[in-house]
Amino acid sequence: MTAHQPFSQQVLAELLAFDEQPSLSLYMPTHRTFPERSQDPIRYKNLVRELQTQLENQHPGLDCTPLLEPFHALVDDQDFWNSNRDGIAVFGARDYFKVIAVNQRLPQCAFANSHPYLKPLLRLVQSTERYQVLCLTRNEVWLYEGSCEQLEKVELAEQVPRNQNEALGDDLTSGDQQGFPNGFSRSSERGDPMMHESAGGGKQDEINLDRERFFRAVDKAILQYHSQPSGLPMIVVALPENQAVFRAVSHNPNVLAQGIEGDPSRLGLEELRVQCSKLMAHSHADRxxxxxxxxxxxxxxxxxxxxxxxxxxxxxxxxxxxxxxxxxxxxxxxxxxxxxxxxxxxxxxxxxxxxxxxxxxxxxxxxxxxxxxxxxxxxxxxxxxxxxxxx
Structure with a gap:
């Protein structure tokens, strides 16, 4: 079975590298359910025929077989057509063939040119861009990466502190302090923590300073070992007060101005993905x-x-x-x-x-x-x- 691949900056870089050589680009909407799905291979075959005609007109003496062979092979791949989403983009060049599957409708078109046809894909990447999600509590950190389609947990680089003990070691305020270690007063009538610092002064100031130092260490390591290598935008998920403290100390230019305010430990993965997708859509509209x-x-x-x-x-x-x-x-x-x-x-x-x-x-x-x-x-x-x- 031919494998679908997600669109990424790496794929875009590959496509941009093809220049001044015969390049084939095919876009079409696909269907998830029968009977509409059964017509997809027929529409695809017609588009491949268009590619062949264009190639023959542009390069009369060229043997088109090597370029078209992987396109033809896809027609009879029944497993592929039974597992599609809402659209595919297929690209071919010398020694190159790639199928991109997306969860959005695409135009139906086929182009043979000296380079790939990218405008539909570039429009798509603005709404399906990958991103990272930094989940923060006062004493924990974890990371996801994904797109509007799915989120997956990322294994943190060993240099990223997982908690305050790893970040601060012997400098961590002793656990037998008085006050409320989460930085909040007692619960409200609804059971939610009060949104203000308790006690003030003394031990509580030390606890708050621990949080700030922990967040500084997290920000520095995340920037160096995750944000800079990936170049992806980052959504911060944390309680409002932790959002404020983290943003005050952060030097990460990839962090989006708007985050998700809430306790990340209480958000299921699917709920988190939905909220992140909405935030990214607003971000792209703002862009x-x-x-x-x-x-x-x-x-x-x-x-x-x-x-x-x-x-x-x-x-x-x-x-x-x-x-x-x-x-x-x-x-x-x-x-x-x-x-x-x-x-x-x-x-x-x-x-x-x-x-x-x-x-x-x-x-x-x-x-x-x-x-x-x-x-x-x-x-x-x-x-x-x-x-x-x-x-």
């Missing part, structure tokens, strides 16, 4: 709005571009810091890779390359940021793209 605002500011500063030809030239010159692309728009044509010149295709060919996708590739390869703007947001230009220049 789109922030990017549109950045473009508005750049207009006033004279660093904004709305003309496709000018954006193409700026992308070729590595001057684009931020590219906004309209999700539902296609502009037939391509970029001259040697001069950055825009070549619009006016033949009406439905299989012509998409200029917007080529801009995405050019800007991404030059280290710029790309935001695919979904239909619920209004694009600030009529061209299908907008750019903020570095200078």
């Amino acid at each position: 789109v709005v922030d990017s549109l605002n950045r473009y508005g500011v750049a207009v006033g500063q004279g660093r904004a571009l709305d003309n496709l030809a000018n954006i193409a030239k700026a992308a070729w010159e590595s001057r684009v810091a931020l590219l906004l692309v309209e999700a539902e728009r296609q502009v037939p044509g391509q970029l001259d890779p040697d001069k950055g010149r825009l070549i619009i295709d006016e033949t009406g060919d439905e299989q012509a390359p998409d200029v917007l996708d080529e801009l995405i590739l050019a800007v991404t390869r030059q280290g710029g940021e790309v935001i695919v703007v979904p239909p619920e947001h209004v694009m600030p230009t009529d061209s299908g793209a907008a750019a903020v220049c570095r200078f």
Whole structure:
């Protein structure tokens, strides 16, 4: 059976590496239940036929068999078609074949080009980005990693202290102190801890200082051994008061401004995943709005571009810091890779390359940021793209 793979930054890096060679990209919605599921292999086979026709037209003397063989093999893989989710993206190139399965609907299309067609996938990654979840109590820490589809517990690096004893050792305040070691007063009538420090002064101050030092040690180790290697955004799950203390001492730029307030030890894994997914969706919506605002500011500063030809030239010159692309728009044509010149295709060919996708590739390869703007947001230009220049 052909294995599904999740989309990741590693997969994106692999796809970006393919350039100036025949590359095949196929997207289609799939179905989880019968009888709709039984039609998926037929639709897929028709799309593969489209790929073959495009390849033969673009490269008349090329032996297409090695490129198409893994695509054809998938047609008869019944186990694969019985285990699908809501959509697949399939990519092929010389000595490369990858199937990405997602829990969202994808457009139905097939493109043969000199590079992979990435716009539908980039739009998807903005809403299915992987993230890490840091769970904190006053004396414990644990970590998850996942996406909107699933969460899995991560084995902490040995350098990360699991509790205050590991972090503070002999400096930990003695356990026979007076007061309330959790930093709260007695329970309220509902059984919830009161949200204020008890006692104040003396031992309680030492207990609070232990928590602060523990959180500093956790933050430093998590940043060095988990956040920096992964580059993933991080959601903090902790009681409100612990959230405040951790954020006050944290130097981790990957920590999201909004966390989940509650006792992580009382959250089931599925409940945690649902809450994290909602938070990530809000975060991505905020990111789109922030990017549109950045473009508005750049207009006033004279660093904004709305003309496709000018954006193409700026992308070729590595001057684009931020590219906004309209999700539902296609502009037939391509970029001259040697001069950055825009070549619009006016033949009406439905299989012509998409200029917007080529801009995405050019800007991404030059280290710029790309935001695919979904239909619920209004694009600030009529061209299908907008750019903020570095200078």
